[in-house]
Amino acid sequence: MNYLKNVAAIRLDQDKCIGCGICLEVCPHGVFEMLQGKANFHDKDLCIECGACDRNCPVKAIEVKSGVG
Amino acid sequence: MKKFNAYDGETVEEEKIAPLVEGVISTPIGEIKRLRTELNRRDTLGTIAVRIGIGRDYYRVPTGIYAVGNPTEDALVLVTANYKLTLDHVRRELEGLNMWILVIDTKGVNVWCAAGKGTFSTEEIIYQIKKCQLEKLVKHRQVILPQLGAPGVEAHQLKNYTGFRGVYGPVRASDIRVFLENNQVASKEMRRVTFTVKERLAVSVLEVASYIKYVSIMYILFFLLALIGGQKIIHSFITAFYNTLPYGGALVTGAFLTPLLLPYIPFRMFSVKGMVLGLILSNVVLRYPLVFHYVIDWPTLLGHGIALTTISAYLGLNFTGSSTYTSYSGVHKETIRVIPLMVVASIIATVLIVLGSLF
Numbered sequence: 001m002n003y004l005k006n007v008a009a010i011r012l013d014q015d016k017c018i019g020c021g022i023c024l025e026v027c028p029h030g031v032f033e034m035l036q037g038k039a040n041f042h043d044k045d046l047c048i049e050c051g052a053c054d055r056n057c058p059v060k061a062i063e064v065k066s067g068v069g
Numbered sequence: 070m071k072k073f074n075a076y077d078g079e080t081v082e083e084e085k086i087a088p089l090v091e092g093v094i095s096t097p098i099g100e101i102k103r104l105r106t107e108l109n110r111r112d113t114l115g116t117i118a119v120r121i122g123i124g125r126d127y128y129r130v131p132t133g134i135y136a137v138g139n140p141t142e143d144a145l146v147l148v149t150a151n152y153k154l155t156l157d158h159v160r161r162e163l164e165g166l167n168m169w170i171l172v173i174d175t176k177g178v179n180v181w182c183a184a185g186k187g188t189f190s191t192e193e194i195i196y197q198i199k200k201c202q203l204e205k206l207v208k209h210r211q212v213i214l215p216q217l218g219a220p221g222v223e224a225h226q227l228k229n230y231t232g233f234r235g236v237y238g239p240v241r242a243s244d245i246r247v248f249l250e251n252n253q254v255a256s257k258e259m260r261r262v263t264f265t266v267k268e269r270l271a272v273s274v275l276e277v278a279s280y281i282k283y284v285s286i287m288y289i290l291f292f293l294l295a296l297i298g299g300q301k302i303i304h305s306f307i308t309a310f311y312n313t314l315p316y317g318g319a320l321v322t323g324a325f326l327t328p329l330l331l332p333y334i335p336f337r338m339f340s341v342k343g344m345v346l347g348l349i350l351s352n353v354v355l356r357y358p359l360v361f362h363y364v365i366d367w368p369t370l371l372g373h374g375i376a377l378t379t380i381s382a383y384l385g386l387n388f389t390g391s392s393t394y395t396s397y398s399g400v401h402k403e404t405i406r407v408i409p410l411m412v413v414a415s416i417i418a419t420v421l422i423v424l425g426s427l428f
Contacts, residue, residue, distance in 0.1 A: 001264060001332050003392075004399040025237050025255075026219035028262035029394065049396040050185065052219035066185075066220065066397065 008047035009065035010054075014038050016061035023053035023062060086131060088112075089156070094136045098202045103136040104156075106164040112157055119154065121278060128153040129177035134201040138167035145249070146203065146212045147238070148194060150175040150183050158242040166246070171212065173197045184221030191223045198231045213238045213253070216260060264393045266329070272391045273328035280320050280384070288313040298426045311362040315354040319377045322346040323384025328391070339392070340407045343385020347378035369425025376418035379411050386411075 010031070019037040028050065033042035039061070051066030088111055093100040119128050130151045137160060146169040149159050156172065173193045175183035183189035198204075198212070214222060216237045224235035239248045239259035248255050292309035300308060327334065327343045334342040351374040358365055363373060386407060389395045 001394050002337065003395045004337055004402060007398040007402050008396050009398045022224070025260065026216060028217065028240060028260065030257070030261060046394070047396060048394055049398060050220040052184075052216075055221070055223050056219055056225070058225045 002045055003048075005045050008044055009049060010044065010047045011063045012039060012041060013061045013063075014040070016059050018059055018061075020058060022056045022058070026052040026056050028052070089130075089153075089160075094139070096206055098205050101134055101136050101169075103138075104160045104170065106137060106160050106162075108157055108161050116154060116157070120275060130156050130172055132172050132174045132197060134203070134206065135170045135172060136168075137163045137170060138165065140167040140169050142206065142208045144168050144207065145209075146171055146207060147245070148173060148212050148214050148218070148235075150178065150180045150189055150218075152177050152179050152183075155179050159245070162242045162245050166249070169206065171197055171201060171203070180215045181217040181220075184218045187221055189218045189221040191221070191226050194222065194227060194235070195230045198227075198233055204232065210234060211236055215242075216240045216255070217262070262393045264331075268393075269328045269331060273325045273388070276324040276328070276384075276388065276391065277320060280324055284313060284317050284320055287316045294423065294426050308362045311360070315350070315361055315373065315377055316380065318350050318354070319347060319380040320384065322350045323381035324388065327381070327385045328388050331388075331392075338386075338403050338407070339389045339395070340382045340386035340403060340411075343388075344378055344382035346385075347381025350381060351375075351377045364425050366425055368421040372418045372421030372425060375414050376422065379414040379418065382407070383411055 012032075017038045019034065019039065021034060021039070023032045023039050024034065029046040029048060030042060031044060031047045032039050032053070034040070047064075049064050049066045051064045053062045054064040054066065088109070089104055090102045091105045092103050094103055115128075130153050132151050144167050147159065148171045149155055151172045151174055156170075159170065171194075173189065174197075175188045175193075178186065178188065180189055194212070194214075203212075204210075210228075210232050211234045212227070214224065214235045214237050217240055219237060222235065224237065227233055227235040236253060237255075238245060238253075239255045240262055241259070244255065244259040248259060288309050291312040292305050295305035295308040295312070296302065323343045323346070326346055327339070330346075331339075331342065334345055336342055336345065354361060354377060355370050355374055358370055363369055386403065389400045389403065
């Protein structure tokens, strides 16, 4: 199931990423994948902006404008 | 009878918590209540009641540490929310296991919603770990967090403040056992939130129940309209009943069928999905206007058609709040686009129906 395209307010800074993989672990919709030791968007449109990756990224490489709920 | 509760200093109804408990375990930090792992009829009835909005308050479980089975100082610790339905989901999956359960204060709200609102938080977990003296209860330094708590928790900060490492378990409590057997590794499926037919059905039934009062308001409006239109009171009651039936239908299409058929209705916007079903409903209703005692002239019928379609679309839009795959930005975009149209449509529909009935 997919909702609207190109609206998710999520940013990933691959330069900061240390490849720990916590974002893949906490994301409930499989937005991320690992590519050459760095997190990468697998499908950005699946993002529901819950903010789990943002909070748990230890190097603040991900930024999500998350709403309530 | 209300009693002061030593666990979290909140007043809770002890006797209603008691059915969950079977005995106590003596530990270096005192006696700890042991939770049952099987749900009984009382739990089931309580769940039905709370789902329809009765007794919501007693579904706040006292916070603190609980035992399942016969846990030792090596047993794992699961963290969960203090909503009884959440705790029920967790404990019924732990039969035969020996574990500790740390219940944190989420104000009686489930894990995911509480994480979104910020009550299932790093601070609260740190507070409960310290207050429950977890470091004296267990030898290891690890707690297992529900994955859906992640929007509210910075797992890496837990260790800095408590010495305990936070490990994310699976989304669903039903996967906990496999997760543990699998050396605490969750498969991709265990990490994904789903929105199955069963899940959609469960939430949509509750949606419909919450909207039924509006159908009775529609009934009163149609009754008044018939009365003002010159019908006798007894006839107005009957006319209003038949007039209202299709609106009950719009409630069903928008709040029940749209969620149920969500993946099968074309278009991405929920309001458009609701509109599609609303149009189908309008088509059927307007084919048999006499059945519903509608005045047979084009303004009235057009008005009902627009009203039914708009209601269905609006209820579809509302369901974005219950879905598990909509984003805030997406819903914002959709709302801003469709609400003005809905307002205009509602005004036109009202004017057409009222004028058609009175003149």
